[in-house]
Amino acid sequence: MKKIILSADSDSVVYLVPDAVADNLSEYCMDFCDKWLWSSPDAERFRKGEGVCYNEADFIDYLNEYVFPEQPSVFVKNLGWTNLGKNLPKEYKSCPYFNF
Numbered sequence: 001m002k003k004i005i006l007s008a009d010s011d012s013v014v015y016l017v018p019d020a021v022a023d024n025l026s027e028y029c030m031d032f033c034d035k036w037l038w039s040s041p042d043a044e045r046f047r048k049g050e051g052v053c054y055n056e057a058d059f060i061d062y063l064n065e066y067v068f069p070e071q072p073s074v075f076v077k078n079l080g081w082t083n084l085g086k087n088l089p090k091e092y093k094s095c096p097y098f099n100f
Helices: 019-023 025-039 041-046 056-067
Strands: 002-007 012-017 074-080 097-099
Touching: 002 019, 002 056, 012 019, 012 056, 019 025, 025 041, 025 056, 025 097
Parallel strands: 002 097
Antiparallel strands: 002 012, 012 074
16 A cells, blocks of 8 residues: 545645555546546446536545455545645655646
8 A cells, every 4th residue: 555645626635545556546547537437327426417526535435446445545644735736745745646
């Protein structure tokens, strides 16, 4: 398990996720927001008219329920506003980061 940082144009939040997710964060995030949200029957609740409405916590729920249920991802810390990752605390600067 490795630490990552996610945001949805708001606070940056640290999560502990499976290594595969941390090592390929952009790929997993893009699969979630560009494929799963639009095509999975399980994602119907996120579809609003012509678009989708979700945040980083929904991505973590997706990982936990559909991708890595045997290795649940967990919340670590809310870092607050970090200017979309530009002002991360020193201890988190090396963590993979993704903004939805």
